[in-house]
Amino acid sequence: MGFLGPPGTFTEEAALGEATLAGCDLVPFDTMPEVLAGVASGTVDVGLVAIENSIEGTVNQVVDGLVFDVEALILGEVLLRVRQNLLAPPGAILDGIRRVVSFPVAVAQCQGFLHEHLPRVAVVAANSTAEAARSVAELADPTVAAVGTELAARLYGLEVLAPAIEDHHDNTTRFVVVGPADAPIPAPTGHDKTTIVCFQEQDQPGSLHAILGQFSARSINLTKLESRPTKHSLGDYCFIIDLEGHVASEVVADCLRDLHAQVRDLRFLGSYPAAGEHGAAIRRDAEEAWRRADAWVGGLRRRVVEATGRAVG
Numbered sequence: 001m002g003f004l005g006p007p008g009t010f011t012e013e014a015a016l017g018e019a020t021l022a023g024c025d026l027v028p029f030d031t032m033p034e035v036l037a038g039v040a041s042g043t044v045d046v047g048l049v050a051i052e053n054s055i056e057g058t059v060n061q062v063v064d065g066l067v068f069d070v071e072a073l074i075l076g077e078v079l080l081r082v083r084q085n086l087l088a089p090p091g092a093i094l095d096g097i098r099r100v101v102s103f104p105v106a107v108a109q110c111q112g113f114l115h116e117h118l119p120r121v122a123v124v125a126a127n128s129t130a131e132a133a134r135s136v137a138e139l140a141d142p143t144v145a146a147v148g149t150e151l152a153a154r155l156y157g158l159e160v161l162a163p164a165i166e167d168h169h170d171n172t173t174r175f176v177v178v179g180p181a182d183a184p185i186p187a188p189t190g191h192d193k194t195t196i197v198c199f200q201e202q203d204q205p206g207s208l209h210a211i212l213g214q215f216s217a218r219s220i221n222l223t224k225l226e227s228r229p230t231k232h233s234l235g236d237y238c239f240i241i242d243l244e245g246h247v248a249s250e251v252v253a254d255c256l257r258d259l260h261a262q263v264r265d266l267r268f269l270g271s272y273p274a275a276g277e278h279g280a281a282i283r284r285d286a287e288e289a290w291r292r293a294d295a296w297v298g299g300l301r302r303r304v305v306e307a308t309g310r311a312v313g
Contacts, residue, residue, distance in 0.1 A: 001177075002027050002035040002047035008130035008152030010106075014080040014175045015048050021078075021177070031127055033065050039178050040070040048078065052174040055109045055167065058226060062176075063240060066269060067197050068231060071181035074195055074270030078175040084110050086162040087133050087153045092142035094161055097121060101132040102147035110147055113165040133158060174275070186272050188246035190289075193223065193274040196256065198239045199230065199265035210262065211239065214255050220245060247271040 001021065003011040005028020012028075015021050027044050029035045035047040049062045066072055084106055088097065094117060100107065101124045107114070114121060126132035129148035136146040137156035145161060146152070153160050200207040215222055224242035245252040248271070260266045 002044040076177040084166040087158040088145040192246040195269040197267040
């Protein structure tokens with residue numbers, strides 16, 4: 001499985017902590033677009049990439065990569081509670097730090113701490129938090145620190161100078177497991193999510209309202225709605241939509257059928273098990289409810305006798 005490397009990133013931390021990914025051989029890539037390209041080319045079977053953060057929002061390079069650059073399918077999602085830490089060589093002190101290196105999204109999650117404790121520090125961008133930690137370890141300069149994981153500190157021999165420096169302690173990143181476009185769609189579990197992209201007709205009044213109406217009419221809940229420029233012309237946007245449910249559901253399938261006939265183009269990015277603290281319990285309850293409903297319908301069908309005297313089902 002491809003992930004954003006080098007070892008010690010939050011992506012690796014998410015992969016190691018997810019039971020469904022246990023046993024996967026982890027292959028590091030330098031950037032998240034390279035992970036997606038590796039999946040599309042067959043270099044790796046699947047990839048794990050960050051797609052959304054509760055503080056900074058969408059990871060645009062991943063969303064744009066999935067929409068415009070590669071043909072791929074989302075197979076699952078992983079949620080990781082993110083703890084950002086200030087890492088430095090042994091012997092460094094907080095007051096002595098003059099430069100901080102890290103992934104820009106990680107630095108953006110720690111603006112409050114940096115403003116309060118390191119207001120005049122120079123910030124240098126890196127391709128990942130782990131790359132930042134590795135470079136700081138190699139430099140061994142007590143005035144240079146990195147923002148990254150405790151895992152990276154252990155791997156590269158750094159000290160945690162300040163733990164949990166993120167602005168919001170419920171900071172969570174959503175990762176998606178991505179496979180090739182022709183990969184099998186995961187079976188429905190009873191607690192699923194579907195991701196699609198709608199390309200609307202340009203300059204057509206009410207087009208977004210018409211799209212949203214398809215979900216509202218069927219009581220389908222949207223967990224995310226985001227617009228992105230299509231890269232074609234100013235004012236030309238597409239909509240990335242996460243909705244509750246699975247394409248195997250007749251309600252979701254009927255909605256997608258109508259949308260496909262209505263919009264200029266509709267892209268299906270996947271139906272997959274939804275992550276979350278209560279996901280397993282929701283899936284168990286849904287499965288048990290389905291079994292009860294199936295038994296009830298089966299009982300009714302056995303009571304239906306055709307003209308031949310043969311029971312239905």
